[in-house]
Amino acid sequence: MRHCAIAFCLVIASGSSRFSEKLAGLVLAGGQGTRFGGPKAWATLPDGRSFIEACGEALRGAGAVPVVATLPPDSTDPKIGDLIALPLPESGLDMFASIRFGLQRLIGFEGWMRVAILPVDHPLVASAAIVAVAVADVQAAVPCYRGKHGHPVVIDRSAAEAIADGRRPGPTLREVLRACGAVDVAVDDPGTTANCNTPGDLARHLEEIG
DSSP states (O other): OOEEEEOOOOSOGGGOHHHHTTEEEEEEOOSOOTTTTSOGGGOBOTTSOBHHHHHHHHHHHTTOOSEEEEEOTTOOOOOOTTOEEEEOSSTTOOHHHHHHHHHHHHTTSOSOOEEEEEETTOTTOOHHHHHHHHTSOSSEEEEEETTEEOSOEEEEHHHHHHHHTTSSOOSSHHHHHHHTTOEEEEOSOGGGGOOOOSHHHHHHHHHHHO
16 A cells, blocks of 8 residues: 555544445455354354344445445345345355456446445444545545554445456456555554454454454
8 A cells, every 4th residue: 555544533424424425335245154154244243233234234334325245146144134135146256256246236326436345254343434434535545453454445436347347357456456556544443454254253353342
């Protein structure tokens, strides 16, 4: 990342009229979750919410509309709230292919100017951190907590369209972010770097966050 921008999470997401109609959301939840013992989309937090529900609530709380969620192929689990379900066409797609698939669906919706891309294994992210990243007036932004990059990344519509139609082929999101001159946005949210790949990871991050 070429620059570092300091952002303070002082915006109450639900009251932000400037971005409530301009931010979309994409939850990446199509993996099989072998290290978690099953798809992480349906893993649960101590409060009973599934990971995908928590991610959707965080994005909605930041004003994201619409929010699309990629899911495992042939998924029929109903616990995704008001998210738009998008089962992947086949198993084994890598992260960038899943991003492209989700963005191709999102491009059909008008009105949004930026999209927050949130992997489902980051269910502890706060809405305020998403807002802090989304308000950065750049082509691409990445949250940074205590010097460590996290999620969700936010890209503008032009970058999303370039991924969707193949003009930005990757092969990973890292290459796209570098090409877009992505800016690091400092946030005070450990949930942005809390990667819950295993039940042990989840327990550790919950203890650290308190």
